[in-house]
């Protein structure tokens with residue numbers, strides 16, 4: 001069973017200009033023990049998606065339709081207390097800025113012991129687990145460093161500690177939102193490698209959000225390409241990156257042919273802007289920027305199989321298959 005199975009999720013925001021449709025019919029599956037990457041330009045709906053999964057949505061957000069099943073149970077219909085019990089235990093998060101996770105006035109050890117408040121263990125046992133987890137993410141001399149405050153660590157170490165804290169409860173799902181974007185390239189590579197090892201060891205699934213195509217290619221099993229609130233392509237990293245089917249994915253990869261080797265840090269820019277999500281075009285969402293648009297693009301394309309397990313929302317698929 002998939003750990004996370006999002007089906008046809010639509011989320012909008014009430015704005016003075018009208019309803020802003022941030023996510024439309026988004027379906028994403030994160031299989032057991034797999035790492036799924038989400039890539040897309042700024043504004044494509046990544047943060048909205050995360051906030052819907054963990055149910056920490058902005059007050060003006062509204063879920064129009066869809067399901068967010070975690071281990072088979074729809075999170076959207078759960079009560080606040082049930083969701084709170086899942087957050088930090090079964091579903092954990094790592095953010096771009098580790099200081100969002102850390103309390104600056106408490107030692108790392110105290111914070112790592114505090115987050116085990118649900119576990120019936122002695123303080124010494126909790127401390128031992130914290131030391132083990134710090135060692136696992138590669139913090140040297142973890143016993144002594146437990147007594148230090150977050151500011152006493154470098155940015156890379158703070159992010160490792162944030163990962164250690166997120167994995168402390170051995171969650172079934174880790175949501176990592178651009179966790180390495182603020183780090184330099186060498187640290188980024190180290191952390192990605194460690195994350196992969198930890199994922200394997202803990203046996204969790206990861207939903208990994210990044211602008212960085214090279215990191216997605218290196219870390220993830222599967223990738224979902226989002227554009228202006230819709231999933232335009234999804235499949236294995238190999239299929240999507242080596243045989244991209246959607247013109248948007250192709251444009252991203254063509255802007256940056258060395259994307260896998262060079263570890264491009266920012267998503268390449270392609271000409272044009274994303275459409276106004278308050279006044280959406282009626283047809284394909286990418287048509288205005290698409291170099292291959294044709295008559296059929298005035299209708300919205302449904303998701304179709306480019307190959308087994310590799311889907312794309314583009315009319316060209318039908319054309320190329322019948323051609």
Ligand SMILES: Nc1ncnc2c1ncn2[C@@H]1O[C@H](COP(=O)(O)OP(=O)(O)OP(=O)(O)O)[C@@H](O)[C@H]1O
Nearest residue numbers: 013015020022041042043044045046047048058277
């Ligand atoms: N609270 C809000 N009220 C109104 N519009 C919002 C709100 N939050 C996000 N949006 C809009 O919803 C759309 C999706 O935003 P979202 O932050 O989910 O995208 P993103 O892909 O995470 O972007 P980024 O990479 O810049 O964080 C954008 O057009 C954004 O302006």
